[in-house]
Amino acid sequence: MRPVDHLEPRFVEYIPDDVEAGVLYISHRFSTATHLCCCGCGREVVTPFNPAKWSFFERGGKVSLSPSIGNWSFPCRSHYIVSGNRVLWAGSMSADVIAAVQRRDVQDAVRFAPPTPGYARRCAASIIGSWNALVAALRALWR
Ligand SMILES: [Zn+2]
Known part of the structure; x- marks a missing residue:
């Protein structure tokens, strides 16, 4: 294959x-x-x-x-x-590139899924488990 x-x-x-x-x-x-x-x-x-x-x-x-x-x-x-x-x-790929892809996925999740703070928090925490992602996701949500 x-x-x-x-x-x-x-x-x-x-x-x-x-x-x-x-x-x-x-x-x-x-x-x-x-x-x-x-x-x-x-x-x-x-x-x-x-x-x-x-x-x-x-x-x-x-x-x-x-x-x-x-x-x-x-x-x-x-x-x-x-x-x-x-x-x-x-x-x-460098870890930075992977992190950037994951961050974009977090943002997509927030943008295209039912936007509730709980959902955003769970996504961010599960995907990256970093405060950066959480902050970015919540910022996108509240924009
Ligand atoms: Zn394989």
Whole structure:
């Protein structure tokens, strides 16, 4: 399998047994998503949605996951960000760039999701866990 630079979102109730490469299966019922590692190694990556794991955003049919996906337990040890259906390889990215992507995701979440202070706070805390993000998110909310 070849690496993919794009994940096509597919909304399902149950994650299928045969997960197709290049597809991000999203089950809102079970608050989780699954895809095959984007490096092409074929391993299944499960990203549960909860404040301690991943946050899922959708805007105009484009989906993002935050924070980045670090498959440290796989032999490939691949690391990437899923943002707007795109796969952004994070291995060679500086921490600053990753943080900037995550901050933008926080802002998107605040801008495009039901804007309640509680939601913004949870998003900011779960995605980055830093005061900077919290302040930026709340600023965007109150602007
Ligand atoms: Zn891999």
